[in-house]
Amino acid sequence: MVAPSGLISLALALALAPMMPSIINRTKALFAGRHGQPWLQPYRELWKLLHKGAVYSHTTTPVFFTGPIVGCAAMLVGLLFVPLAGTHPLISFPGDFLLVAYLLGLARFFTVSAALDTGSSFEGMGASREVFFSALAEPALLLALATLAALSGQLSLADIFARIDAGVLASGAGPALLLAAAAMMVVFLAENARIPVDDPNTHLELTMIHEVMVLDHSGPDLAAIQYAACLKMWILGSLLVSVLLPVRSGWLLADLGAGILGLGLLAVATGVVESVMARLRLVRVPQFLIAASILSIVALVLVVR
Amino acid sequence: MSNWLDAVLVLLMLTSLWLLGSSRLQACIRAVALQGALLGLIPLLSKWPDISLRLGAVAVVSMVIKAVVLPALLRRAVREVNVRNEVEPLVGFTTSLLLGIALWGIATHIAGRLPVDVPGLSPLLVPVAIFTVLCGFLLIVSRNTAVMQVIGYLGLENGIYVFGWAFAIEEPLLVEMGVLLDVFVAVFVMGITIHHLSREFDSIETDELASLKD
């Protein structure tokens, strides 16, 4: 079904998505005792990139610049189905969360292909890690979502989150919800290339995952990639927030406000995590992700029993 | 005449044991010839005194063949290939004899399972027949020279004929054919054997004949 009110949250998402990295960076700077970059730094970077030319490697093929386009398009379409807190998304249908999950997969497929297209061994390495880790993250996410579906007895994100309110928490499903949320948090960190899985601002290609894949992109392509990354963070973030923040006042503005506030807090939390935690050794990451899957399986068993 | 018949049967049995026990080819040939002769007596004794001409003729012919012709052929074979006059057992003679006793036990057991209600028939007949057959088998299995296997085969045949004479005497075709066949087989087996011995191998050890296998 289609809900016009979804347009508002869509517009907010498009506008505010770049704020999340900015908040994260400010938080980290705060912890590091630095002043940190300006709040609108991400917007400036996008603006700058959009006005640049581009450099392409001899090796590359059209796949190279298709990657960012597909990635960005996938996120945009994904946003159509993602509710923020209690608010209704633009479109919703039974199983839409599967579509969203697979759209993320599509974006990944093309980002990775674009990375491989350069023929650089570093980008190949990054691509290898990316697909490896996200393959392990996927069950965690889907099983967590399945838990929510089972809990609410609904199959579309809108209906699911409409049913997950304080009442549900009171009804003893709290632990399950928390476990699912924890799993989703892990996925959030992994998918958005955050510590403890990846380090967005390392300077050594050997240790990068996401950053190394986009080394060769420049200009508008890079802008598309960065914007897509923000949107991805927004999508996963709002799923997480909708679980953790059961505010279902029914007033659009109140719910939206709560949701955005929640996202902000999530960004802060991420910043805190990044500041206090060290990055895991690469061989440890799989266990971290599998643990997330196990969390959501436990949650599922708790719910269905 | 039934005690005469019994005597003949006992003699048959003893010849079989003799076959098992003797270490000389010539002796074995003699034993098998004797068996043939005794065999010829059975119908005459069991039907005495009313002996039809046909019966007498058949008996005599078989006696001639089994007691004279075949042993002669065997001797010729042995002479031709001038093998040593040894039996060359795979199983020692004492063992063979002990086995023979065991076979007698088995034979009596089986015979006990097969009652015959034919008046005037010696109770010894069935066990002796079976025993002779088994001894023939034992000879074939436990001796190493082709000639001894032929002898064993003849012993086995003799055992079977004990039956033939005792029961199927009214059955014209069978006996005559059987006799006929004996000649045939003898001729062929001997022919092949002699051929084989004289041409291909220069010994009659059947070990030579174990090249075809898996």
Place this chain on the structure above:
Amino acid sequence: MGLFGVGLMVLIGGGFLSLGLSKTPKTAAAVACFTAVGGSLLVLVGGLAVLCSGSPVEVRFAWHVPFGSCSFGLDPLSCVFVLPIAAVVAVAAVYGREYLEHSCRPSMIGVSWFFFNLLAATMLLVVAARNGLLFLVCWEAMSLASFFLVMSDYEREEVRRAGWIYLAATHLGTSLLLVLFLLLGRKSGSLDFDQFSSEPALAGTLFVLALVGFGTKAGFIPVHVWLPEAHPAAPSHVSAVMSGVMIKTGIYGLLRTLTFLGQPPAWWGWTLVGIGAASGILGILFALSQRDLKRLLAYSSVENIGIIALGLGTGLLGITHRVPAMAALGLLGALVHVLNHALFKGLLFLGAGAVQHGAATRELDRLGGLLKRMPVTGATFLVGACAVCGLPPLNGFLSELLIYLGVLAGVAEQRAAVSWAMLCVLVIGTLALVGGFAAVCFTKAFGAVFLGEPRSDASRHAHEVGPAMRYSLVTLAAACVLVALSAPLWPLVFRSAALTIVPATFRAETAAAAGRATVPLAAAAAAFLAFLAASGVLAAVRKRLLAGRRIDRGPTWDCGYAAPTARMQYTASSYTGPLVVLFRMFVRPRVDLRPPEGLFPIRGRYASQVPDLFREYFFGPVFAGIAWVASRLRWLQQGRIQLYVLYIALTVLVLLVWKLG
């Protein structure tokens, strides 16, 4: 039925004609190709007619063999399989004509085409047969035709080995089917399908027989071992047919058997789900650890068969527990995936064939950078790769979506049972994991073959394939997209087929649930369109932005390392290395490492290959064991005549004493 029959005649006739014309290869190929396309199109139309009308048709002739009758029929279930068979055969025939010209000895072309047409015809006959004996004859003829096609390159040792493994596997599988049909026909004494009935006591046995017998053809783990051997060995258009549709006849057989067995108990569903999970995960794990492109694709077929099994299992559980949505969506998902897999796996195998044809190797670590040299092949392969990963906006996503929804529908009904959580974990976990691994596997395949720099001279001098092969590739790629965009259609088309498996008492509500399945699919299709539009817009924007700006070309950023060579690229094997290490319990690479030694090392060597787990640790040892026992028993026949006579004597004695004593 009329069209169907005519199409079959055309196929068979064309086959024999090309056999007769094998003296003149070109004409033979032309005739066979033409008849194959024409025949399968006729069949396609006939099948569609039945599918749309939804009313089954039957014809029956007398057949003078014991228990045999020439009875054929087409019902929706058959037609669901007729569709992909005819489609893939037609495309593969067009492709094969050009492919064989370069890869097959002229003297053999006629024979090869004969068997190709025969394979096509027998597959169709299998799905149309309505008599047990007829089915078995067609089934075995199909296996033999494909066996001879697999052997067509018999000069190579590994091909002969593959052929033998295939022959043995299919024959052993079939022997179980004999028992299956005989048991089914036992009560009525006739082997006609409409006379079949199963005693309730035997239903379980029958199910297991069907599962193993048909599973061997379909490629369920652990009886999949022939598949990764035979499919790479065959000519590519044949691999496409075998992997795309022939293995599906196994699924058809299983479904057809289920229609005889009545109400399924829960354990059937669970078994299928378990097998599906195992086949899915292990299949894709083996796939992503392969170095030979066609082997990789073959294993991925095992994975997809696993997905189909998951759908079937879900559907059966839905029937058992009377959850209409679950039954409908599970079965629909399985059936739709049959079609989808036929399309994209056919496409991928044809693409692999094109690669082998263009670059003269299938070794992933010797390929690379082909997209520049073979643009059409590359683009279509990309489409196939996305489809097989189940990514939107392509058809692979639809079937997986249906299966997901089937399970979730079951759980959403809030049946309180831990087993439902188990089901969720099994199905959803497997599908998710398999999806992720498939992405690994096919980014590897696509990247290693088409992207980066060529890793060997052969691939450096690769050339695009001819028009016929290109067209067939494009056709299948377009089919994948079209099926995706016409998503809401399929539940309606396949509904009646799915219902044939559902017990009559439960049909109505299942049908309703199946109808409701159009909603999410329609939405998905809309989303696909939205996505295409969005990417179009973004592409236009990018073009607009870059218009008139400075665009430089340079070497790939090499992190300060000057002049990296093509061989320094990340290889396919290293790409999947971490995953293989993580799952070394299942995937056991056999490594042959000779490191460089000394101050001035001459050369080192590193080779690794991944043998099939089950062949290595189960079937191999079992067969070797049997052979060992046989060799131990050979002394029975050791040439001494005394021993032989002893056998006779002992036999007599033992029998006399035993039987009379």
Place this chain on the structure above:
Amino acid sequence: MLWLLIAVPAIAALLAFALPWNWPRRALLVASAGLHAGLSAAALASPPQPLLNGWIALDAASLLFLAITSTVFLVTSFYAVGYLAREGRRDPEPSEDIPFVNFPEAVFTGCLLLFLAAMTLVVVSHHWGLMWVAVEGTTLASAPLIYFHRYPKSLEATWKYLVICSVGIALALLGNFFLAVAAKGAHLPLHLAIADLERHAGALDPLWLQAAFLLLLVGYGTKMGLAPLHTWLPDAHSEAPSIVSALLSGVLLNCAFLAILRGHSLLVKAGLGKFSQDLLVLFGLVSMVVAAVFIIRQADYKRLLAYSSIEHMGILALGVGIGGVAGFGSMLHAVNHSFTKAMLFLAAGNTLAFFHTKSTAEARGTLRVLPVTGVLWIAGLLAITGSPPFGTFLSEFTVLKGIVDGGHVLTGVCYLAALGAVFVGMSAVVLPIVYGTPAAEQSAVTASQGPATEAWWSVAPPLVLGTGVLLLGLYLPAGLSDLLKQAAIAVGAQ
């Protein structure tokens, strides 16, 4: 009429011994084979009157096996002509690797015809004694055929064949005497005409009857090649010339089988069917398993075919033992097996003539050097292992149906397991023969002047047989199936 069936080959045999010229003799062979076939066809059309107060007669079973005999013999006789013509040309000094050094052709042809006569007598005789004599006759007539190439191995094979078969036959004679005793107990007029015995079957002494059947089974089983009495079979088949192997496997074994069947039907009529059925099933299964054991990794392709014959004899026995529809299947299988196995042995003959070796390791890649023979091999493999669309599939399937309908679970499992093992083992051996890479010299020859041209006589007969099996798999004429049914009933297998 019946006399002619036996007399024609017998007289022809005597002529063959006498005739001094080769070609007329070969013509005589074919002619008499044709005449014999014609006579049996006539007999099929209108069964003739029995002779010797019913000791020689033609019932359905006789007709069936007679038809098989004369068909296979006729087809192989064409092969024989070409074979003899070729062998006649070979250089005479004996050596193992060029195996073809001939007995005088006259003896060969004569014995071939005598063999036919003896087998015909076995088939038509309805008297235990007569049948026994005839079976012994087949042994004696075929011994020289096996000894055709006179080198030590064939001599050894002949020796074993003679000794083992004679011992077996002797036991059969004992069995006949036991029958006589059984009849004596019932005070019957004592001549062992099958018809009389079966008429009074009820009155026979059951104990002696069972004992007699045991001995007949072991005796004729030795000839038929039921394990563990089969031991002569692989040696004889591998050493005999291929035509002879074809006849031994395709016809002789059937004759012995018929003899056993007569005993079985007698027991059935006497109400002791269970006894003989169990024994037949037991021997059938044992034979199949033993054959499988030796087929796996068999290194000599003629021995391979011999063991496969043992396996199929097992199937025949099993089918009759199961009874019901399986009996019919076993009759059908007798036909199929005869044709298929004859065809395979003829193909093996071509292979042997080209490669001069029976080793499966060295005779490889027939498809490339002898295309038609290669095709024959692969078709024969599929046919003999019972794959559709060949007739053997139908018959093995029917036997299986009998097993399933009877609910013999264990038997069914063993049957399928043995068949599976045989298939895997046999295909592993035969596929290289067909597809493998030929040894250097052969491939060199082929490379220089292309694949060898195969004489029509060497490929046409097996092709005819193969086509026959194929047709039997696709269409079973009503007349034939009736004959099979009646035959099964006649031998108490239905």
